Amino acid sequence: MVIGLLAGSVVTDMPATSTSLPNIVVILADDLGWNSVGYHNREFQTPHIDSLVASGLNLNRFYVAPMCSPTRAGMMTGRYPIRFGCARSVIPPYRDFGLPTSEVTLPEMLATLGYENRGVFGKRHLGHRRAKWHPLARGFTHFHGHYNGAIDYFDLTRDGERDWHVGYDSSNETGYATDLIANAAADWIKQSAASDAPFFCYVPFNAPHSPFQAPSDAVERYGNLPEVRGRDGKNREIYKAMIGRMDEGIGRILQAIDSTGEADNTIVWFFSDNGGVGNLRDINKPLKGAKLTVFEGGIRVPACVRWPAKITAGQSTDTVCGYIDLLPTLVSTAGGEAARLSDMSIDGVDLTSVFAEPESLIESRPWFSYHGQSGPANEHMAVIDGGWKLVVNGPRLTDVKQLNDDTYQVRLFHLKRDLNETNDLSKHNLEIVKQLAGKLVDHRSLQPEDAVPPYGVGQAGFIPPPQWRLDPSAPDKLVGRYEAVDSK
Template sequence: MMTTRLTRILFLLFVITSPAFSQKKKPKAQATTTKPNIVLIMADDLGFSDIGSYGSEIQTPNLDRLAAEGIRFRQFYNNSICAPTRASLLTGQYQHTAGMGYFNINLGTPAYQGFLSKETVSLAEVLKDAGYSTLLSGKWHVGDDSTSQWPRKRGFDHFYGNIGGASDYYVIKNLPKKQRSFFVKDDKIVDPEDEDNFYYTDEIAKNAIGFLKDQRQEQKPFFLYLAFTSPHWPLQAWPKDIKKYEGKYDIGWDSLRILRFKRQQELNILGKGQKISVKNSDLPAWNSLTYDEQKLWARKMEVYAAQVDNLDQNIGKVIDHLKESGQLENTIIFFISDNGAAGEDVGHGFSGRAVRNWGPVGTAGSYDSYTRTWAYASNTPLKSFKGFQYEGGISSPFIARFPSKIAAGGLIDGTAHLIDIAPTLYEIAGAKYPQTYKGNTIHPLAGESILPAIYGKDWVRSKPIFWERAGNKAVRKGKWKLVSVRSDQWELYDIEADRGETNNVIKDHSDIAAELKGLYNTWAKSVKVEDWNVIGKGKGFEPSFNP
């Protein structure tokens, strides 16, 4: 299940050349505690190939260092979109059981209520009862209609961040205040102290470090959920970060996919014999664009890369703090993304915002996305993107580092899902998962601990994995994956041989397809999946484009 010694050596050499290995201050004496600290980092709309250790050219030395000193999963799954992913991550339940079957919008049933169910418990609630300080800096997005659904009501001691979904990175002074992104500290809406130097990704890391400094006085282990919004649109980045990537994407999305695929093969991140997915026929070839069109689109990718770069810088700031405070070696760190790269076409008004784009892309006056064209490159070699149950929508990088327990440079083949994070963390923390909580009967955990795999032991998943959102469905059992896009037409793929989902083999394996469909139907009934054509079609949030 782990890489060969040669692969490990090559990957370590790749990472050692990165800036993260420059000399730093020696750490203070290691803080002692009976339980490990936990840092759970989530990126937002980050594609499968968007960091260096998964094939990217973007400078991510801090994440690459975590990968070199820890392990990576080749196949780790999410729920294809923001709110449902966060619901499963926080509760260890499938999204419907957690109350987030569609989004943070109430569609009228408990499985689609749009906020966390009282029959679930959050990571913060369980870990707090196990003696942990519980801290959240960044995006919430699992209940925003009422302060009763905010983080401190679900077990977090301290919170800084945005309650809803997308957020501007800058303070947009030209917008009326009621249309600006707003930020909350603990339970109060707060204004940025320095609007001219405010950049939201920086602020998430800054507040996380502040929480960690204050927490040292409590003499308890901590759980830090670091939920960045980067690189979710809008495309806004510091000029100094954009400058690093000027001209780098003039090659276009088609060539970039090939270059990333080659790097992935060199890093052995895909396994042997894999093929790159077939790009949608409705997406233009780079060479079909005019010169001016190419320059505009290249600029969008430059800004996107700058956002990922800045994300990595801020992860590095948190790691440096842990090292300098003597806490790093007793801290297990997980890194994931909430879904695949985003295909939304944003730029001329979205979700009730005023039409905006009075400044060049990347500046405070812009509100753009890089759409499906670059998203396909970000998800190399996978098919499709955010919102769909093809691999490009539900696959994420996964990195775990804990030097005393995790061997350096490993790659894991076993399939894991967000629902596995909760039982894994509870095992690490020695936390007891409750049967009842605050007078409510709590659902049993849906996932299984992946700690054996992370610690280098043989591990094979015992249960299938299921997905459903807005009529998009899938089930994964062993090497087989059955998937359907907004219809009852099913496709079957051998993911071990065909991660890019290039060859639908359902006609050759109708018996396997029938078995998986039966498993899916049983699961869908158990978690109260509703017919999307009845409960939600036309609500305006499901993608209108082809996957």
């Protein structure tokens, strides 16, 4: 698969030796709010995440997409997911859509650079109804986890069918999903370290995404259920327990790295796929907004990177960076150059200069955020550029002149002075609004006609395949079906 996809590219950046290359571990939380980690808020107990920040580089202005699948797609490709139709919405269970096979992925690039073992553990969420979208068809050598989002943490089901797999096979493994993910990743790291080649381990946890479920001992340790009333209050306490349990799992992964004797030359990159949900109190405070918005609370997330051999511990950077930068940065650390390993334009930039000098600013660039999950009548867009941030919510934006219509909510913030977006300056800076809106129009125009549909399209009557099985011998075969639904 890798050879076929890269056949038209010039691979000239092969490392001299694989033994000197760093191991790479990427840990992705799901719906983790800015204010939901110990180093931002002592109410949340995350000692292992905190230790990563203390021993590495705190990425204080790290941005992602406002929801799950687009962040994963951009991380895997180094490209804004709007370019290939993965930005509008997440990929729900009934959707026949996935990360296009024309895109060259991070594990595929690393495969050409000496990374023989490339494992993914946890939530995929990049297409699950055809085998051509399976992780093993997109550059990974090992998969252990689930295809869909929002599975039940205890019975490991989605829409009534068990969604738990090792490779292409359904697994009868039992346990709490967060624990199973962490344990499988830790065991695989220990096994992979026995090889002379470096490894790439991607751990996309499903925690702390809903459903809000945690083992009773975790709730007792991290939550305060007896002291709260109402569903939302209880959910917030369970959310704390889910984060605490995930942090314990991260601790086991870090212990596994230490046990290999290669911790100094292992990159560990941690972040969340989007901000915390809006119905849980204060989990993004003091940032404005939440998941599914393009305000800071929806797209700016806790993030850090540790690499003891190259990054001095305890530093922080305010450089604007994010999910699309992982691919070019990690490929660079592996001795390659992303632009030479793909025929596609790469939007992300190599952050290794920031690793060396955290206060040095990489070349300024606009940073775009977008989603239209409910359809073109209600889209959310933002651009950060030159210290300013423009937020536009409303119908699809095709012309700057549309902003004269009261249908649109337009807000302008000067982030250098107002990172928490408290002061709207749009009415006093109309020319800046116009300039930035023009960039949003251009960015929105990138979305192809065959992009992922709005979230609710096609839901009625869907019947999932038994155990969400895929057939690797028929990679393009569609699984699952629809029953006729009475429109009454």
